[in-house]
């Protein structure tokens with residue numbers, strides 16, 4: 001089993017702006033972990049620290065040496081290449097375990113329907129699906145998704161939800177950053193609520209019929 005990702009006493013400031021304050025957090029293997037918080041609460045800063053894009057002002061971020069995938073709000077694909085060519089290039093650059101996994105991703109995201117189209121000419125929803133598929137391509141141990149459901153139609157959301165739940169049963173972890181926990185409360189194992197750069201709530205949540213009410217309670221909503 002992989003080691004957890006850990007934030008221990010992490011502070012991050014940009015000049016006078018405190019983005020994160022004394023954050024302790026663990027991302028456990030095999031969990032769907034949801035990170036919610038209002039605009040400016042520090043979610044992106046946390047992802048940047050996790051990926052090593054910026055350093056903490058103080059404290060420690062411990063990331064095990066395992067594959068990490070991501071899909072954020074700005075797409076990472078090459079707009080001048082087709083969907084198939086993008087999958088080929090990303091498979092060569094960062095790896096893909098086998099053809100069966102690639103085929104499964106094509107199926108989950110329905111990408112065979114747009115395989116020959118230039119990525120830059122796809123609609124917003126299809127661009128999102130391509131970017132998500134590229135995030136999954138190397139079958140990462142940790143997958144970081146920023147607002148994965150934005151732009152997706154209802155059928156695509158349901159397929160992604162089922163796939164995420166399945167993916168995490170194999171000792172893999174998905175961290176979902178979102179404003180809308182309600183979309184996937186049925187599969188979330190752990191919820192962390194950020195506000196003002198601080199962790200306001202962090203705990204395991206169940207999947208029973210009272211889960212929705214508990215989320216609203218934790219989020220301070222009616």
Ligand SMILES: Nc1ncnc2c1ncn2[C@@H]1O[C@H](COP(=O)(O)OP(=O)(O)OP(=O)(O)O)[C@@H](O)[C@H]1O
Nearest residue numbers: 014017018019037038039040041042043044045046
């Ligand atoms: N490079 C930067 N330089 C200066 N301030 C920054 C920088 N990046 C983030 N901040 C500030 O840090 C705080 C946290 O920002 P962050 O982007 O992490 O929040 P967020 O929760 O991701 O917000 P959103 O939901 O709007 O994406 C904000 O006050 C923001 O203005």
